[in-house]
Amino acid sequence: MRLVILDNYDLASEWAAKYICNRIIQFKPGQDRYFTLGLPTGSTPLGCYKKLIEYHKSGDLSFKYVKTFNMDEYVGLPRNHPESYHSYMWNNFFKHIDIDPNNAHILDGNAADLQAECDAFEKKIKEAGGIDLFVGGMGPDGHIAFNEPGASLVSRTRLKTLIYSKVPTMALTVGVGTVMDAREVMILITGAHKAFALYKAIEEGVNHMWTVSAFQQHPRTIFVCDEDATLELRVKTVKYFKGLMHVHNKLVDPLHSMKEGN
Amino acid sequence: MRGGQGTTRAPVLQFTNCRILRGGALLREDLWVREGRILDPEKLFFDERRVADEQRDCGGCILAPGFIDVQINGGFGVDFSKTTENVGSGVALVAQRILSHGVTSFCPTLVTSPPEIYHKVLPQIPVKSGGPHGAGVLGVHLEGPFISQEKRGAHPEAHLRSFEARAFHDVLATYGPLDNVRIVTLAPELGRSHEVIQALTAQGICVSLGHSVADLQAAEEAVQSGATFITHLFNAMLPFHHRDPGIVGLLTSDRLPPGRCIFYGMIADGIHTNPAALRIAYRAHPQGLVLVTDAVPALGLGNGRHTLGQQDVEVDGLTAYVAGPQFPRAWPLCSQGTKTLCGSIAPMDVCVRHFLQATGCSVEAALEAASLHPAQLLGLEKSKGSLDFGADAGEAPRRRDPAKGWVRAQTLWCLMTPSESRPPTSPVSWCGRRRKPGYNQGLRLERMPGPSWTLTWRAVGGAGLQRASWDPPSRWALPEPQVTLEAVTWINVQPAGLTLSLGVACRAAYPGLH
Numbered sequence: 199m200r201l202v203i204l205d206n207y208d209l210a211s212e213w214a215a216k217y218i219c220n221r222i223i224q225f226k227p228g229q230d231r232y233f234t235l236g237l238p239t240g241s242t243p244l245g246c247y248k249k250l251i252e253y254h255k256s257g258d259l260s261f262k263y264v265k266t267f268n269m270d271e272y273v274g275l276p277r278n279h280p281e282s283y284h285s286y287m288w289n290n291f292f293k294h295i296d297i298d299p300n301n302a303h304i305l306d307g308n309a310a311d312l313q314a315e316c317d318a319f320e321k322k323i324k325e326a327g328g329i330d331l332f333v334g335g336m337g338p339d340g341h342i343a344f345n346e347p348g349a350s351l352v353s354r355t356r357l358k359t360l361i362y363s364k365v366p367t368m369a370l371t372v373g374v375g376t377v378m379d380a381r382e383v384m385i386l387i388t389g390a391h392k393a394f395a396l397y398k399a400i401e402e403g404v405n406h407m408w409t410v411s412a413f414q415q416h417p418r419t420i421f422v423c424d425e426d427a428t429l430e431l432r433v434k435t436v437k438y439f440k441g442l443m444h445v446h447n448k449l450v451d452p453l454h455s456m457k458e459g460n
Numbered sequence: 461m462r463g464g465q466g467t468t469r470a471p472v473l474q475f476t477n478c479r480i481l482r483g484g485a486l487l488r489e490d491l492w493v494r495e496g497r498i499l500d501p502e503k504l505f506f507d508e509r510r511v512a513d514e515q516r517d518c519g520g521c522i523l524a525p526g527f528i529d530v531q532i533n534g535g536f537g538v539d540f541s542k543t544t545e546n547v548g549s550g551v552a553l554v555a556q557r558i559l560s561h562g563v564t565s566f567c568p569t570l571v572t573s574p575p576e577i578y579h580k581v582l583p584q585i586p587v588k589s590g591g592p593h594g595a596g597v598l599g600v601h602l603e604g605p606f607i608s609q610e611k612r613g614a615h616p617e618a619h620l621r622s623f624e625a626r627a628f629h630d631v632l633a634t635y636g637p638l639d640n641v642r643i644v645t646l647a648p649e650l651g652r653s654h655e656v657i658q659a660l661t662a663q664g665i666c667v668s669l670g671h672s673v674a675d676l677q678a679a680e681e682a683v684q685s686g687a688t689f690i691t692h693l694f695n696a697m698l699p700f701h702h703r704d705p706g707i708v709g710l711l712t713s714d715r716l717p718p719g720r721c722i723f724y725g726m727i728a729d730g731i732h733t734n735p736a737a738l739r740i741a742y743r744a745h746p747q748g749l750v751l752v753t754d755a756v757p758a759l760g761l762g763n764g765r766h767t768l769g770q771q772d773v774e775v776d777g778l779t780a781y782v783a784g785p786q787f788p789r790a791w792p793l794c795s796q797g798t799k800t801l802c803g804s805i806a807p808m809d810v811c812v813r814h815f816l817q818a819t820g821c822s823v824e825a826a827l828e829a830a831s832l833h834p835a836q837l838l839g840l841e842k843s844k845g846s847l848d849f850g851a852d853a854g855e856a857p858r859r860r861d862p863a864k865g866w867v868r869a870q871t872l873w874c875l876m877t878p879s880e881s882r883p884p885t886s887p888v889s890w891c892g893r894r895r896k897p898g899y900n901q902g903l904r905l906e907r908m909p910g911p912s913w914t915l916t917w918r919a920v921g922g923a924g925l926q927r928a929s930w931d932p933p934s935r936w937a938l939p940e941p942q943v944t945l946e947a948v949t950w951i952n953v954q955p956a957g958l959t960l961s962l963g964v965a966c967r968a969a970y971p972g973l974h
Contacts, residue, residue, distance in 0.1 A: 278502060288502045293490070299509040 199400065199413070200420045201439040202446045203428055207388045210424045211245025214333070214386055216450035217420070218250060219259050221331055221382075223454040227263035232301070234265045234323075236332030236377065237291075238343075239283045242386050243335060244290060251294040258455035261297040265326050267319070269334060269343040269377075273307040273357065273368040282307070305355070305370040316355040316370055323376070332380035336387050340395040340408030344371035347407040351375070374412050382418040385410060390426040397430035470495045472504065474512035480523045481827050482847050491523050491847060496591075500849040524827045525846050526564025526590075527808045528834035530643060531601055531691065531725055531752035533569045535759035540568045540585070540600075543577055547584035555594030557760060561807035562830075565596040565844055567642050569754075572604030572615035579636040586640055598838060599642025602635060603691065606646040606656075607671035611696045615671065624651035628659040641665055642838065645691040647672035648682035661686030666838060668725075669707055671696040676709040683716055689837055690724035692754055693741055694733055711745040723837040725752040728815035729806035735818035742819045750837055751811050751830040759805045 204210040218235070227233040237243075253259040271283045278285060284304055292302055303322055309315035323329060334342050341347065344358045353373030360367055377383060387396050399410040400421065406412075413419040428436050475491040482489070492499040492512065504510050534540045536557050538550035551568055558566065568585055570578065582600060590596025604612075605621045612620060623630035635641065644660055645668040646653060657667045669682055670691025675698070679687075690697075690707055698706035705712075710722050728738060728751055742749055753759070806814070808830060816826040828845075835845025843852045 277506060278500075284506055285502065288505060292505060293501060296511075299505045299511060302505075304506075 200442075200446060201400065201435070202420060202422045203436065203440055203443070204422070204424055207245060207424050210386070210388050210422050211243075212249050213450055214243075214246045214384065214422045215249030215253065216453050217384065217422075218246070218331065218333065219253050220450060220454050222259065222261075222264060223456055225330065229263070232263050232265045232326065234267065234326050234329045234331075236329045236334065236372075236380060237266050237268050237287070238333055238335045238386070239268065239270070239286045240335050242388055243333065246333075246386065247291045251291070253455075254295045257457055258453075260456055261295045264297060265301040266297065266303065267323055267326075267329060267372075268304040270369055270371040271305040271307045272366040273312065273370060274366050275307055277306075277308065307366075307370055312357050312370060316357065319355050319370075319372075320376065323379075329380035331382045331384060332377050333384050333386065334377060336385055336392060336395060336399065336410045338391050338395055340399050340410050342374065342377060342385070342410050342412075344369045345374050345409045347409070349374060349406060349409050351404070351406050351409065351412040352378075374409050378412060378416055382420075383413055383416055384420045384422060385413065386422050387427045388424045390429055392427050393430040396421070396423065396427050401431060401435060471513040472499065472510065474501075474515045475518050475523060476515055478518035478521055478523045480847050481525065481824055481831075484824055484828065486522060486824055496852060498847055498849055498851045503849075522823070522827075523847065524562075525831040525835075525844070525851070526595070527562045527751075527812070527830040528598070528838075528845060529558065529563045529566040529595075529753050529755075529808055529830075530598075530689075530750065530834050530837065531569050531603070532558070532566050532755045532759075533571060533603075534757035535755050537757055537761055539757040540581070541570045541573050541577060543580045547581050551585055551597065552594055555588075555590070555597065558595050558808070562809045562812075563595050564590050565598050567598050567601040569601040569603055572607065572612070572619045574619050575634045575636075578602075578634060582636055582640055587642075598840070600640050601643040601645070601668075602641055603645040604671065605634065606631070606644075606650055606653075607696075608647040608649065608673050610673050611647070611671045611698075613671060613696045622650050623653075623656055627652040627655040631656055631660070638663060638665060643668055643689065645670040647674060648678050648687065649674040653682060654685045657682055657685040657687055669697075669710075672707060673698055675704050675706055676713065679707045679710050680713055680715040683710060683713075683720070683722060688720070688723060689750075690722065692732065692752065693724040693726055694737055695727070708741075711741060711748065721748055721836070723748045723750050723833060725750050725754075726815075727752060727754045727804050727806075728811045728818065729753075729804045730814050730818070731806075732804060738815070738818050742821065746821075746825065748833070749829045750833045751808070751815055752834075753806060753808050753811060754804050755807070756805060759807065761805075 202210075202213060204213050222233050222235075225231075225233045250259065254261065268283060268287060272281070275282045287302070287304060292299075303319065305319055306315055336342060339347055341349070344360065345353065346358070346361065349358075350373070352375040354375050355370065355372045358369055358371050360369055395408060395410070398405070398408040400414070402408070402411065404411045404414050471494070473493045475493070478489075478491065479486045480489050480491050490501065492501040492504065532554070534550075535554045538554050540547070540551065540554075544550060554568070555566070570581065573581075585597060585600050587599050588597040604615050605619050606623055607615065607620060609617060609620055621630070621634060626633075631644075632638070638660075643666045646656065648654075648657070648669055649672060660667050666689055667682075667687040668689035668691045669679055669687050672679075674682070690710060693708060693711075694700075697708070698704075700706060700708040710716070711724065713722075716722060722745070724741065724745070726733060726738060726741065726749060732754075733741075812826050812830050815821070815829060816823065819826075832841065832845040835841040842850070845851075
């Protein structure tokens, strides 16, 4: 695992956006070679999305040959409801970039057969050649997507009942296993309220009560955090990874641009 | 799963880099249009899986819904109340010319006229959709003849009528068939007005109160019978009195039917209403304010003598007065004319700007007063007066530079202040405050020699040589005077510099006369 610690939320968002930008550009996406990206929702990735939009607007990054797969969506919520994840992705990301609408995949919470929708989603990921980089967030209870404490660590995309939410009561979510299949995983964790869950996820064992801990067994995981999120970690852990920052920074510096030569 | 119903291969147009007026606020959003309707881009993305076919950069301008003018008597030499052989072409000319003022829908207004005029003219002004050819006609506004003699203003006394005898039958006898009628202004104190108001409202015609000496109670009863509009508030009605506010009191009346909003027209040209009075009305009832031009045929023509219905009108600057008896005099205006105001020649965008300045309201409120409120008055707010999804897009939206001037998607319009005017014989350099980058910088206008009424200007630089000419108004009381150019008041440049139009202010002198 790489634990990348930045001073604050903005720097953490920027580092994550730069990393995604570099990964896409270095992949050299093209007509027959799409870069597949897994995407989260929520308040944590907003800064990252803003930065990516900035890179796009300045001409350094294009999403023309990028396919995206979102992690989850509520069931029964109209697609244009302001709280739906379709609205979130449209307003915060898709409407500002040049992605082909056919390549932006989000689970449909209003499908007639929800399990079939989940299976179809898994199939689409497979047909796209698997996910190159799955970006995700983590809840204060250590969950990823809607894989709440107790969710199977080998689960696939499925229907989940929500306990902390009055309405809506159900959601479709990728499983822990689905994210583990990605070639690379990046988890964004910012804020002091996530600190305890981060401690459980990386300093304790793999445990289905803290589902993010499953990524200890993934060959390529990056956790991008701000200082506040590390408050519950051992000083030793934090010092160790901060000492590696010069290595981590080589991943984002220099920041590549699609304007150069390709 | 691809989208089903509603998908069409028509091109999708996306206006970017702009602020749009939506939901009472200016949002930094793109505006998407397809087949003359505002489109929901989220639906387009997720249901139809499509992107825009064409993008247009708006340069940071504001996109606002087209203005709706519910009271306009004519313009550019055309008088809607005059019977001519071809009323339709006159309406079409005005419709085309007011587009550059930002008006995309209007109600041609007929002033008090004899029944023959109504019978002849009304059938020739059908409801018509707007487009690049001109603003849409929403229906005719009949101002009079059922109005008060005392408050007739510029309306001719000889043709005033009442409907005391046969109520609605008198109305039909006067106007003829009401198919093309959208608004009727009448005085509610006239006998049997309630029957008439109810009958008109039942036909879907908006009834407006105006040119009246009604007190507040009569006005409230008229609203209870169905009236929803007040024609040019303050003008041609009893002044506000603290014990009987008259029609003006409707703005804050508590006797209106529940849920009913009373709308009121205001001519915000700085002349018809003192800015303080405008502010009082606006602060009392901001949701009901509808900006109207009440424009007369002299709109867009410059100073001089013109007609309005059966009356003659004298124009001086932005003011139009009922003309006095004809006799030789130095022009533009002599004191022997009357001082009765007679319509206005301020274009709608000037009214909006003046309203914004006088009330200090937000840009959103000023724009809504000229677009959303008239749409609500006429019950058209689902399709007009707003940029909500599904509303009509019609002509390419008008845009406004936040700092100065009005910019239309197709034309550039810049105002020059009087201090920038030049003597007519020397070349005029146009230092317009709003320049469209790359195509009219360094535009210089030179006046070419020629007969005084034909001013030919050569625009040098920018897109190359163009010509423009200015024709004199269509009728004059006296033989041609000597004309000297005072100032260029506005410049209108069409895309690619193909046509240049100018507004000019002139002074005329009759040799040998004073």
